[in-house]
Amino acid sequence: MHARLVRSAAVAVAVTATLTWAPAASAQPSEPTPSASAVPAETPAPDAGSVEITAKDTAGDVLPGATLLLLDSTGQEAGRGKTDSLGKLTFPGLAPGVYRLKETASGSPLHEVVADQDVIVTPGATTRLLITDPFKAAKVLLHAKDDKSGKLLPGATVNIGTGDSTLLTLTTGSKGTASGELPVSSRKTQFWVKEIKAPAGYDLYEPSKTFRAGPGVPVTVTVTNAQTATTPPPPQKPTDRATDKPSPSKPGKDGDVSVPSASGTPTADKTAASTAAPAPAGSLAHTGADAAPWLIGSAGVLIAAGGGALIAARRRRTDNSTDDGSSES
Secondary structure, eight states, rough: OOHHHHHHHHHHHHHHHHHHHHHHHHTTGGSSOOHHHGGGGGSHHHHHHHHEEEEETTTOOOOOOOOEEEETOOOOOOEEEEEEETTTTEEEEEOOOEEEEEEESSTTTTBOOOEEEEEETTTTTTEEEEEOOBBEEEEEEEEEEEETTBBBBBBEEEEEEEEEEEEEEEEEOTTTTEEEEEOSSSSEEEEEEEEEOTTTOOOOOOOEEEEEETTOOOOEEEEEEHHHHOOOOOOOOOOSOOOOSOOOOOOOOOTTOOOOTTSBBOOOOOOGGGSSOOOOOOOOOOOOHHHHHHHHHHHHHHHHHHHHHHHHHHHHHHHHHHHHHHOOO
């Protein structure tokens, strides 16, 4: 019986030793493993910061749908998104440093995007940034016209502005038109136009006109000009000075040229000057003094012709007498 008790005690000790060893072996995996320690990486680091952006236009209205891109110092993309209905967008969990913000789309057909800008992220803080998108410029087409015919006129110069500021100066070209762009600060901005130089031969258009223009929308502005009135020159008083225009002479003095009658036949009062050659075309009429050499020459020709005719007549008489005497004998 004593031997049985010894055997039972030995079995109990062996079982106890086995039960005691097993928990010691199973306790080893309770130490942290690499896979368990990687889970907290999804939460931001204690020193991370964020950027909150609000997009508006120059009139103060929020701009939903603006697309923004955030780049880190190495040029890598750190965030991208669009503004919500309140015009806001937040980039959370950013490491401290300097970032570059780019607006790639304004989300509106009336607005332009802003230029790129730097953003500084500080540890554990939110950097708030307001971006203001400008309106697109208004497109202006200038016409200068004749106030009666509507003909387009070149050379008209106008100033266009708002308030006390001149924003644009335009001069119409050879086709009577000019174009340019006007910066606008609202969806409908009022401008004035003033002509400062009129086209050649026209009066200056004095009134100042006003018009409204919207962003990105073309608008036509017209100025009209009246032709400068021309006054006839005052009538000249008669003077005693001789004119340069040729005029026919009246008969009466020696050497004057006779005036043809209305029927085209010369008048009865002819003078010796009527035999003189006519004056060349385009020359001035000859006065009596200028015709004297012609008259003297003509008189000499007439005298010589008369003397010749008289000598010829006497010779004919002498020949006739001789012939008669010969026939009688």
